[in-house]
Amino acid sequence: MSKVTIYDISKKLNISAATVSRALNNNPKISLKTRELVMKTAEEMNYEQNTLALALKSGKSNTVGILVPYMNRSFFSSVIRGIEEELYPHGYHVIICQTRDDAKSEVQNINTLLNAQVDGIFMSVSKNTKDTGHIDRVLQKGIPLVFFDRKKNIPGVSSVTIDDFNGAYMSVEHLIKQGCKRIAHFLGDINLEIYKDRYNGYLRAMTDYNLPIDKNYIIRTNSKVESGTAAVKKLMQLPSPPDAIFSSSDFTALGAVQELKKTGIRVPDDICISGFSNESFTQYTEPTMTTVDQTPIKMGKMSARVFLEQIDEEISVTIEKKVVLSPQLVIRDSSDRLKKK
Amino acid sequence: MSKVTIYDISKKLNISAATVSRALNNNPKISLKTRELVMKTAEEMNYEQNTLALALKSGKSNTVGILVPYMNRSFFSSVIRGIEEELYPHGYHVIICQTRDDAKSEVQNINTLLNAQVDGIFMSVSKNTKDTGHIDRVLQKGIPLVFFDRKKNIPGVSSVTIDDFNGAYMSVEHLIKQGCKRIAHFLGDINLEIYKDRYNGYLRAMTDYNLPIDKNYIIRTNSKVESGTAAVKKLMQLPSPPDAIFSSSDFTALGAVQELKKTGIRVPDDICISGFSNESFTQYTEPTMTTVDQTPIKMGKMSARVFLEQIDEEISVTIEKKVVLSPQLVIRDSSDRLKKK
DNA sequence: GAAATTTATGTAATCGATTGCACTAAATTA
DNA sequence: TAATTTAGTGCAATCGATTACATAAATTTC
Structure with missing residues (x-):
């Protein structure tokens, strides 16, 4: 039960602890005979290096x-x-x-x-x-x-x-190719670069395809499900609600889908939705969710x-x-x- | 950048490292004056205890x-x-x-x-x-x-x-109270007690309510989604398919629901399903999933x-x-x- | 006021492994 | 053969903190 140390080995073999240490570390200065003997004995005695001692000594x-x-x-x-x-x-x-x-x-x-x-x-x-x-x-x-x-x-x-910018760009481009024109965005916390980049990717894709950017379509969210629910409610009250949502988070996208289904709006027929992160639940939802995998x-x-x-x-x-x-x-x-x- | 040790403090104050150590550990043997002085100096010098040294010494x-x-x-x-x-x-x-x-x-x-x-x-x-x-x-x-x-x-x-037995029992009892009589069970790996217990809870509830136990209703699964899909396919091919499934895992329950929806069978109208673990996705699925929370x-x-x-x-x-x-x-x-x- | 306590601090060993330096013995060189 | 190199090993310090024991100083006791 008590730990075997290099001293125990050194005593048993009548050599110094330094030699034992060097032998165990394959130091070439130690003769092959001694090294093998030490190795064998260490094995027999169930020696295990004390990592704490090593850590103290090495500072690592x-x-x-x-x-x-x-x-x-x-x-x-x-x-x-x-x-x-x-x-x-x-x-x-x-x-x-x-x-x-x-x-x-x-x-x-x-x-x-x-x-x-x-x-x-x-x-x-x-x-x-x-x-x-x-x-x-x-x-x-x-x-x-x-x-x-x-x-x-x-x-x-x-x-x-x-490349969050590009991930967002690809996502929005895909929505556009599905025929969507009024694409909303669930913006994450802009204190974080990733959300800024996704936002910029969205903006760029929209302008590249000559689609207008409607400020009312950009909603701040916090990547919680409920936040997506609230956001989509706001969007649907607009005089001209969007026909797609590019969400910066899978969770808010999920909240949106749930709320839309509740009100009878069909996904993707009436509105396309895409999330971000490829959370595992995205493959289980109904419908399964388009998203961006971050590898x-x-x-x-x-x-x-x-x-x-x-x-x-x-x-x-x-x-x-x-x-x-x-x-x-x-x-x-x-x-x-x-x-x- | 280099670490301040108790020796640095002891040198600065012209006292021994032992005294410093004791002072920092609130040893009552040290006079209040010294203790306070050491504390203050340690603070000033940004002393931080070296946990590796402590770990080596204490063995913890x-x-x-x-x-x-x-x-x-x-x-x-x-x-x-x-x-x-x-x-x-x-x-x-x-x-x-x-x-x-x-x-x-x-x-x-x-x-x-x-x-x-x-x-x-x-x-x-x-x-x-x-x-x-x-x-x-x-x-x-x-x-x-x-x-x-x-x-x-x-x-x-x-x-x-x-109490997995009881969790299962409550679950099955609940299904029975919904009017279900032909209740199937997705059995987990019986190498694990939890699944054995859930199985036994299922059996007990069935017998307590005088419901027959059909061996064909008990399917081995491995708590993967696909395993649930496969299991429910088997069940639905039976001459008299079940009207409820008590699954020992949320994942297999999910697989079952997905497959059932695909074939147009309604949950819970045609068949009731309950899972186990209260995985977070269970609140997001369509329909939301009955489950057992394991606190x-x-x-x-x-x-x-x-x-x-x-x-x-x-x-x-x-x-x-x-x-x-x-x-x-x-x-x-x-x-x-x-x-x- | 001497003896006995108490209080506060120092000395040195310890935890286990590593490593620079010193040293011996063997091997090589001149 | 003497001088030099090399191989192999040991000694002792080190990493930083803790703690049993020793000791000095201060205080109490009779």
């Missing part, structure tokens, strides 16, 4: 922290999986924290991670994060930080995102790689990498008029 | 591991939240691992956690876990282990579960408390606590015939 905890708004969103949980998969072979494990989109909780969680002496932090900032004091503290300590999806523009900090696993893997490259640079050159992945439009029934016919 | 990492099949299921993510909330004030942080219901991955993850020297492990075993060698290793090391939801019966190991947050909090009690017992008495929580039936449209009329 071999742990990274991941900060997400909600870990039970398929997007975020997939990113996490990507990070884990990429980092696992390098001996890292992962502490996951949820902010529940609350700036205070974000600060608190960053403190927890710093306190746990993580070797790096991956984060997707929460919606209402304005102050960046906690982020500055991370940087001051020289701890590698990688933003994914939701980033802040901070010099020297790398990020992995998708989360790839995003996670890329983030991990950026991190690994960063710690490889012995000299802490503040290299700043901005990786932008391409999103994938996933066309489903909620917008697919052509297939239906 | 203040980290616990949580092992779940899928962290993006609302049930599991809520349990995790419950555990975190309860443990956070005690200074613990949490490492979350996913097994993706794979026994091999479970073993690997347990190794990772042991290697990270966690102070305790919370786990919900994966479906196909037969061998318990990895669990035994945890126990041999004297690391507190708490099963939640999906447990193995191992002497000396505590668990927090819900996951409470389950997480209870698990955490069991763990805390366990480590409080200085003497490692192998106290074994079996906490069983009461599930809640959530009645929604997929089974609610009476409301509809």
